[in-house]
Amino acid sequence: MDTRPVVRRATTVAQLTAAEHLYDGPARPEWAERFLAAPGHLMLIAYVEGEPVGMVSGIEMSHPDKGTEMCLYELSVDEPYRRRGIGRALTQALAEAANERGCYGMWVGVERDNDAAMATYRSARAEDDGDFAMLTWTFG
Known part of the structure; x- marks a missing residue:
């Protein structure tokens, strides 16, 4: 069995x-359509033997004094x-896509005790920018 992934951009609701099964x-379908229609939204899916086995989503964020950066969502x-x-x-692959799109950088928020995520991002050459707090609002 060949387990090397083929990474492709998702461009359809069906994809x-x-x-x-990779989501929470x-x-x-209506949310998938909205995701695909939104400028700056990107999902890459890894396939092994034609089956989706991994995904990463990113969202471009722009600000008048900073330009555009990619958030690994x-x-x-x-x-x-x-x-x-x-x-x-x-x-x-997401970092490469962000660079090709003209983003000045990419970031991700991750809990410090999520060892698997920390190891993954570090192995992909991410640098630890220090501690921060994330505060959230929930609507509805």
Whole structure:
């Protein structure tokens, strides 16, 4: 079995919904359509033998005095495919896409005790920028 991933950009609702086992919950076609229609939204899916085994999503954010940066929004690799470099490949592919799109950088928020995520991002050449607090609002 060849487990080298093929990473491709998701461009259809069908591709996004076929990867829903990699998300925190079920995909909704109307949300998938909105994601694809939004400028600056990007999802890359890793395939092994034609099946989706990992995904990374990114969102471009712009500010008048900073330019545009990429936020690595979410990364997921199916359990049987972890620790095989797929998360690193997805992260690097998103960084390359961000660079090609003219982003000045990329960032991700991650809990310090998430050892797997920290190792993945560091292996993809991310640098630790220090501690920060994340405060959230929940609506609805």
